[in-house]
Amino acid sequence: MQQTRAVEIGTGLFVFLGFAALLFLSTQTTNLEAYIGKNAYTVTAHFNNVGGLKPRSPVSMSGVTIGRIEKIEFDPEQLNAMVTMNINSKYNQIPEDSDASILTAGLLGGQYIGLVPGGSDRYLENGDEIQLTQSAVVLENLISKYLFSQGSQGSDDSDESEEPRESNASREPEELQEPDEMQESREAQEPQGSEEPK
Amino acid sequence: MKDLLSDAWFTAREFLQTFGASQLFLLRLLMLTPRALLRPGLIVQQVYATGAMSLVIIMVSGLFVGMVLGLQGVDTLSRFGSEEAVGTFAGLSLIKELGPVVTALLFAGRAGTALASEIGLMRATDQLSGMEMMAVDPIKRIVVPRFIGGVISMPLLASVFTAVGLFGAYCVAVIVMGVDKGEFWSQMQPNVDLVRDVLNGTLKSFVFGVAASMLAVFEGYNAIPTAEGVGRATTRTVVITSIVVLVLDFMITAFTL
Structure with missing residues (x-):
C-alpha cells in the first residue's frame, strides 16, 4: 500500500512538472498574444520592395508594437508586393493618410513596418489600404x-x-x-x- | 567472393525481416492500446518507472546542456557584437532540436535499457511462457502498458529538459556573462513561434517516444532467452534507438521546415 502510494505521488508530480514545463515553454518563450488576440482589424499596403519583411513581423507606431503582419504576397495587377497586417482593435484611431514604411531594427535586426500618423480625421478601418508607403531600403x-x-x-x-x-x-x-x-x-x-x- | 555475397544477402534479409517484424509489432501494440487504457493502474506504474525515475538524469543533463549553450552562445555571438541574441539562440536550439533529441537518447539509455532487460529477463526465466499458460496475453499485460508509459513520459521529459535547459542558459548568460535580463527574453519571444517551434518540438519528442519505447519492448520481447541474449537485447536497444532517433529527427526536420 505504501509502495503504490509513493508511485502514485511520484507519477503525479512528474506529470504535473511535465505539463508545467510545457506551459512555461508555450507562454514564456513565444509571443502568444499573436495567436490569442483575435480582436484585430486588417489593413493592406502595397510596397515596391518588401526586403526581408516576413509574416508575423511587428507593425509599430512610435516604437510601440500595435499589430503584426499577416501575409505578404505578390499582387499580379499592380506588380508589387501586397502586405496584409493585423492591427489590434485597441488602436482604432489611426489617421487614414498615415505613412507606412519598412524599417530595420538595428543593423542586423529583423525588419518591421513603422506607421507615421497623418493628419486626416478619418480613421483606418477593416479592409482599408494605406496609400502612402515607402519600400525597404536595399x-x-x-x-x-x-x-x-x-x-x-x-x-x-x-x-x-x-x-x-x-x-x-x-x-x-x-x-x-x-x-x-x-x-x-x-x-x-x-x-x-x-x-x-x- | 561467393561467401561474401551470400553473407551480405543474409544480413540484408535479416535486417529487412527485423524491420518488418518491428513494424508489425508496433501495429499490434497500437491495436491493443485502447483496451490497455482501461487499466490505468498498470500504466501509472510504468509512467513512474520510465518517466518519474528518469527526471533526475534529464534535469541535470538539461541544466548542463543549457549552461554550455549559454557559454558558447555568448562567446560566438559576441564576435558579431550581438550577445543579446543568445536568448533566441538557446531557445530555438533547445526547443527545436536539443530538447527532443538529447532527451530521446537519454531516455533510450535510462528507460529503454530497463524495459528491454526487464522484459528480456522475463522471457529468459520463462515468465512470459508461464503467463501464456495461464491464458494471459503477455503482450497485453506486460508489453503494452510499458509502451504506453514510455510514450506518455517522453514528451513530458523533453519539455522538462527544455525548460531546465533554458533556465541553465539564462543563468550562465545573464548572471555569469552579463547579458541583459530583459533582452534575453525579449529577443527570444518574437522569434520563437508557438506552432512552428514549440509544437513541432513536442511532436518530435512524441514520435521519438513511440520509436524508443517500441524498440525497447520489441528487443526485450524478442530477446534470446539466455543471459547473453538479454545483454545483447539491451545493447541493441541503445544502439538502434540512437540511430533511429537521429534519422527520424532529420526526416521530421526536413519535412516540417
Whole structure:
C-alpha cells in the first residue's frame, strides 16, 4: 500500500512538472498574444520592395508594437508586393493618410513596418489600404548608387574603370528581372512603381 | 567472393525481416492500446518507472546542456557584437532540436535499457511462457502498458529538459556573462513561434517516444532467452534507438521546415 502510494505521488508530480514545463515553454518563450488576440482589424499596403519583411513581423507606431503582419504576397495587377497586417482593435484611431514604411531594427535586426500618423480625421478601418508607403531600403542599391556617384566624380583612372564595372555586375539580376515583369504587364496595366534609376 | 555475397544477402534479409517484424509489432501494440487504457493502474506504474525515475538524469543533463549553450552562445555571438541574441539562440536550439533529441537518447539509455532487460529477463526465466499458460496475453499485460508509459513520459521529459535547459542558459548568460535580463527574453519571444517551434518540438519528442519505447519492448520481447541474449537485447536497444532517433529527427526536420 505504501509502495503504490509513493508511485502514485511520484507519477503525479512528474506529470504535473511535465505539463508545467510545457506551459512555461508555450507562454514564456513565444509571443502568444499573436495567436490569442483575435480582436484585430486588417489593413493592406502595397510596397515596391518588401526586403526581408516576413509574416508575423511587428507593425509599430512610435516604437510601440500595435499589430503584426499577416501575409505578404505578390499582387499580379499592380506588380508589387501586397502586405496584409493585423492591427489590434485597441488602436482604432489611426489617421487614414498615415505613412507606412519598412524599417530595420538595428543593423542586423529583423525588419518591421513603422506607421507615421497623418493628419486626416478619418480613421483606418477593416479592409482599408494605406496609400502612402515607402519600400525597404536595399543595401545593395545604396552601395551601387554610392559607387556610381563616386565613379562619376572620381579622379583616378583605375578607380573609374574598376568600380562601375563592379556595381554593374551587382545590379544585373534586377535589370534582368525588370523587363520580364514589364512585358507581362504591358497589356494589363501601366506599371506604377518602376522608379528604377535608368 | 561467393561467401561474401551470400553473407551480405543474409544480413540484408535479416535486417529487412527485423524491420518488418518491428513494424508489425508496433501495429499490434497500437491495436491493443485502447483496451490497455482501461487499466490505468498498470500504466501509472510504468509512467513512474520510465518517466518519474528518469527526471533526475534529464534535469541535470538539461541544466548542463543549457549552461554550455549559454557559454558558447555568448562567446560566438559576441564576435558579431550581438550577445543579446543568445536568448533566441538557446531557445530555438533547445526547443527545436536539443530538447527532443538529447532527451530521446537519454531516455533510450535510462528507460529503454530497463524495459528491454526487464522484459528480456522475463522471457529468459520463462515468465512470459508461464503467463501464456495461464491464458494471459503477455503482450497485453506486460508489453503494452510499458509502451504506453514510455510514450506518455517522453514528451513530458523533453519539455522538462527544455525548460531546465533554458533556465541553465539564462543563468550562465545573464548572471555569469552579463547579458541583459530583459533582452534575453525579449529577443527570444518574437522569434520563437508557438506552432512552428514549440509544437513541432513536442511532436518530435512524441514520435521519438513511440520509436524508443517500441524498440525497447520489441528487443526485450524478442530477446534470446539466455543471459547473453538479454545483454545483447539491451545493447541493441541503445544502439538502434540512437540511430533511429537521429534519422527520424532529420526526416521530421526536413519535412516540417
